[in-house]
Amino acid sequence: MLRSRLYTLINIFCLSVGITGAMLITLYLNHELSYDTYHEKQERIFRLDGKYQVGGSFNHMAITPFPLGPALKFEFSQVEEYCRIFIQRDILVNIEDREFLEDEFALVDTTFFDVFSHQFIHGQPEGALNEPKTIVLTQSLSKKYFGQENPVGRQISIDQQTYLVTGVIEDFPDNSTLKLEGLMTINQSEHQRFYALDPQLFWSINDNFTYILMRPETSIETVLENMEDFNKKYVEPIGSQIAATAEFLAVPLRDTHMTRVTYAPNPGSKTILLIFSLVALFLIIIAAVNYTNLATARASQRAREIAMRKVSGATRQQMGLQFLAESLVVAFISLVLSLLLVEVLLPGFNTLSDKSFSLGNILEGKMFFQILLITILTGILSGIYPALFLSSLEPVKILKSLNYKKGGSGLLRKFLVIFQFAISIILVAGTLTVRNQLNYLQNKPLGFNPENRLVVTLHGREARQGVESLEHLIRQDPNVRNTAKVLFAPAMGHNINAVKVQSGNEMTETTIGSNFVDQQFIDMMEIKIKEGRGFEKEMRSDAYSSVIVNEAAVKVYGWHDAPLGKTIEWQISASDTAPSKLTVVGVFEDYHALTLDRVIEPMMLLVPQDISLLRCIIVEHLPGKEKETMEFLQKTVREFEPSRLPNIVPLTYGFQEQFNAEKRQGSIFGIFALVCIIISFLGLFGLSSFLTEQRKKEVGIRKVLGSSGASILMMFYREFLLLVFISSIISAPVIWFVMEKWLQGFPYRTTMNLWPVVYATLLSIIIALITVSYHTFRAARQNPVDAIRAE
């Protein structure tokens, strides 16, 4: 092993990189699969998801009606406990004169600590949330508010209500689907909006997560089997009024992270896990292929050693074991190097994956065994072919033949090289397709002009009532060009309403998205009116009686002939003051009101009578004046609503958030693709050194006969290029199939084409040429006299 240094170095380096990649991916996979398993009762905990159908529209969501948990506990004795969780965003916390804006607060049932396991640092779980207006903080939040002090018994102000701190728990671990920082009791008096309504109505509003804890030795199936009767009793009475049905599903707690449904918190992706597992496998295989290739190529050099050992009495088995032992030793040396590499790479990997792994995670029990397994597998995979092939060489043939040159099956080597190139091309083309899709998402016209626009969101009811005077103040700034008001700014949420729409002479039940806007919204956002008109400032009568709908609505409701004048009726009146009948006065071009992972569905815009519904002010500023405008808005809004920290973001914020998540996965994928390529081409580098060495004599003869250096180069290039070309042809359908499948996960996607494969092939060709050039150049430049006399 020590004799051929280049060979050993390449092998150890490639195997190290392969094992390192596989280790990091295993770390990531283990982490993804460990979500929520730290709860003692996790096997008995389920989250209830709902499949809701309203009219023709279908939604699968992680949120449920408010009374679901209590009703389940009431109806089924197998259900030991329930716990509901309402996520609360933009919570203003005041501690003495300091203030904080918190996003990770939740209202939870008093049963929270009976269901979930959390370690208390101060206080105790029993009764921690029993009293109204109590809160339990996480350790880091407690530190932020109170330093090292024990805050139990201290009071803090949350949205201008006084809460008592009753406990401090350890931070939610990294592998928790929910990462909350403050847990407040669901305080009934604070949620009067629910209790003021008909209790029946609760079943039509989904806005909280419901978890249930099953009794030991009971099965969730026994509950699910009886859900039909349950639905009949609870859901149908209101559902039938609005043509809605609901079906509830129970997701085991440890599966919730991998369940991708609407409003699922922090969802993982099974596809990504699958792709990453494949990449890890590829890394190991590619490194093992290098080993095999180099070993068989080098066989000619070792043939004599093998022959002599066999002559001295070694059996085939002994020789085979020797080769396996060699590859295992190399694999374990690589493992040591990998651990160093992991230590170096972890910070970068953590940033990329948004996790916080440490070397300690790798050396922990289960992971440690997995790594040993990976190493042994790599060693065996690398050594198996050399062990079988080299040990079978017959000593007499080797020793007699002065010209033993072939070094095993050139065909197998070609096959393996093709295999490596194919994987590299697949990964590069995959990365390029991901990039294409990301570019597509980034550049997709949204249907409105998102440039130079900021969104101010107001929270307090009082502030919202004064929204017009704030808007007036904002318009005074010389950098502000225009403003408009809206309930939901794009990508920040929406309402779905059960309605009846006119179809022919009948009214049919369906759903429609809705958003409240002011009269400037359409103009200011540069949304195009396709037919009819937008809202007009002078026509106060527009308020709540006229609507404009998008093209999707026209299409879905079959209004192609004449959409104007059609009527839409609310199924249930959200407020007594609103008329139940709306008339379509215009059609606007579809725009993305939600993030790009959601299809544009029928939607209507209407002007509210109650101006305080418009909680967002969209501010258009002069180009290049974002910073100044932002500062001005911070100041103005703060003065206007002193009890809150202003919430001001660019109009593209929501889209960008979604985009960043996709981008992160794209980057991880790209990096591992790069690693695969590096390993492949290092292997190719080693291989080309042996192949050119083997053909040294041939090159010499050809040169004597008058071949130019260039044609020698071409001779080598042609061979490698042929291999790349075959790889490219093999990888094209694979890429097509896999990426097409991946793209189907996006409602808005770039068109699949073969350019990524072409580019990946070109890239492979260029790198392959560079890689083999080093050796072939030397071979082509050699003095032919040396080669032909080398015998």
Added chain:
Amino acid sequence: MIKTVDLTKVFRTEEVETTALNQVSFEIKEGEFVAIMGPSGCGKSTLLNILGLLDNPSSGQYFFLEQEVSRFSERQRANLRKKNIGFVFQNFNLIDELSVFENVELPLIYLGYSSSERKKRVEEVLEQMQIMHRRNHFPLQLSGGQQQRVAVCRAVVAKPHIILADEPTGNLDSTHGDEVMNLLETLNKNGTTIIMVTHSQRDASYSQRIVRLFDGQIVTEDKTTEFVLTTTPG
């Protein structure tokens, strides 16, 4: 046809400087058959490599077809070589991966012949050397004598002016050796100039003239009266 003036070749390694050829001057006329003899290490092969345009001398002049070529680049030498010189080596130097036909065809490829012309020429020469029946075999499937015959085919297929043979019978038994020497003699009779390096007096007897080298210098010449000793010991 070939003329050298004070041809000197010095090999340098880190420690040693070896003078392989020391101011060798001589001339070979068109149509001659010259044998170069001498003990191992006397510089025979070095001389042959320079004459064959495989290597450049360290100093001195080399006139090849009236052209001073001692400072030619590898590319220029390759061009001149492939048109004018055929090589026969002791160890045959056939390419194991190519068939007999393909081996013989190689020089024609580098000369840019069309494939039909190549086929015609290769078959002609294989026929002539009576190895046509082996055209699709690979070198390792042939006997040594057959391999050398293929090598001779390859050397003559492009109809070069000169054939350089480096111990052409060194790896052959006497029967096969005579066969190859007869081939060379026939070629010479048909007008090809032949320069052959050999240890064998028997092979040398086929030549018209023998040049003897010792320690990088020409010491005698036999058989002819034209040859004039021109080296001066340095």
